Amino acid sequence: MNRSACVGPLAPTAHRKRRPLLAPSWFAAVMGTGIVANAAVTLPRSFHPLRTAALVVWLGAALLLVLLAAGYLRQGALRSHAGDPVTAQFFGAPPMALLTVGSGALLLGRPLIGAETALDVDWVLWSLGTVLGLVTACAVPYLMVTRHRFTPDAAFGGWLMPVVPPMVSAATGALLVPHAPAGQPRLALLLGCYAMLGLGLVAALLVLAMIYGRLVHHEAPAGAVVPTVWIGVGALGQAVTALGALAAVAPSALPAPYARGTEVFALLGGIVLWGFAMLWGVLATALTVRTIRAGLPFAPTWWSFIFPVGACVTATSALAGRTGSDLFVWIAVPLYGLLVIAWVVVTGHSLGHARRHLLLDPAGDMS
Template sequence: MTSATTPSPAARTRTAPRPGDRRWLLPELDRPSDLFRDLGPNWFTSVMGTGIVATAAATLPVHPAGLRTAATVVWALAALVLVGLAAAWAVHWLRHRDRARAHADHPVMAHFWGAPAMALMTVGAGALSLGEDWLGESLALWTDVVLWSAGTALGLVTAVWIPYRVITGHRVAADSAFAGWLMPVVPPMVSAATGPALLPHLPPGQGRLTLVLGCYAMFGVSLFASLVIIVQVWGRLVHHGIGPAAMVPTLWIVLGPLGQSVTAVNVLGSVAPLALSERQAAAADAFGFLYGVPTWGFAMVWMALAGALTVRSARRHLPFALTWWSFTFPVGTCVTGTSALATRLDSDALTWAAVALYGFLVLAWATVAVRTARGCLRGGLFLPAGRSTVGR
């Protein structure tokens, strides 16, 4: 992604290993410690993309042998990456505080402040659905409670704070709308989709009711904000084209609020009888179908459109960047949404669609993860965009 600050002279010239430089690790950096210099919140998309591969597997309507074990391993990897990134980001804030603060003022990077919140909740959801096998029921539950609570609080902050900063401080051109604007407003939808799993662990009464009402409210916060932004993105595409090739992968971010909203309404509908009256629970169940199927249909159309535009750009040149993680988490939400519909409607067609989408998700994740690991080992991904050899 683009850096929020002007790179140093060293960063501007250090785009390839120097002659005679025998370092095999981070050869594109002047000093290994430079990896902390421009570490933005967009790095947490790697946790989101890895975590959703695990949690989506747990929701599939089919359960082939070995899938749960493999998914648990991937979840553990996401948890390790989250811990490592959190530690690295702490160093970034301690050593490069001015650069860290500048991310919130950058017209692109600011929106990725939503990524840390979603990373926390994705790992938390995996702890409850998969990690119980390794952590035990109690520790898995409390891990999800802590991460969901922290992610929800941070997500509600970014849903207000980042749009406020954009409205009051950023100069936005008419053709600058891009799907990354969704990043700070999607976390409440992730809260709405993952929070219901905690409901059975609460005692009957006001606690359960408050959680259900809160999840529906956060569903609304994210849904309406996302609809406003998606309309702007569509208008930008029609009137100004797709823009720079490096930003094309962000078109897939639109699938995030769509797929996650389908997941949310159906998961909420399944737990509604634990907190609502019989009549209200029946309405919640019906809403999952009436909202979910049409929205799923639009998500599939958008996926086809984003896929066609991505292929078109790839034929010319699609440079690798952290934006490629947009091929993972948004698709993963479509997997969980499709799985939720397939389970509640007992649909064979949706079951096969969920399996097919999951296969695409795994392929996309493997590709992006390998490219990211390679860029990290060389150090190029830690440089500001345009200064590295990674995407060339």
């Protein structure tokens, strides 16, 4: 493992330098908590108590987003984090946190805050998250090309983080398409979401190829880097989710022949990408089991287990609804149960980590 892949928020702190308390990777906790709530709404089999529990989880994600955003902005660490070749990759986490909480407002928050307020919250958070996500998707690769330097074995799952936000914008933006003014504004939003889906998906496939090349040609990843392999599952799952969500709202903006084409694209393209996600998931599972046997230290990268599995749940649920296949139902429901168990475990470790650093060592590094 090269040095650039073993610094920043991924590795245990080998030397205790005074650094900013929060790294952007911690926003993955908001992403993971938010998708646990949102995925409950998309399940092909659900019940009222689950939706109530999901509302409580969404409120927790919203509160955590406020606390992390305030803490991160207060420490003024943007420039120093941008200069770190590993930490900079996780600039994709804050915009995805905004997008996840925003979509949760529309999916879950209406009984609590009202339909109009929920819609306004989603518009604000989606707009802010989309702008930040597009900036990240352009700025981080530019920094990688012009400023950061990497060894041949430097590629890891975190490289997907800057390019995935536009896909999350596409999937969550589909919820807002029916609420956009009819005509050109609605069409522009729909087409913009498809463009962002293409931006994120093609870029993610390029990065996945680099990660696979790194896995094949160099030593297998170890320690806290391993959970980031799961981000590939999340990227592919988001693409499937976005295809299904956009096809569902396309008839409100596109003429009939093209609207029907989006449905075909969502079905065939979604199943193809879902199959690739399953392959990547098997690889990630095998690497994780291998690492657990050797010892897997806790790090913020453990949240890389949560959002990707959640995206896989929403993708599988979308295919279940589109195809009517019981196969996808039988996969989506148990997968959601696994997601909840993993979220409880990671949340418990995260709270313990925060307690140790904030109460026992207030000046310590929480990256």
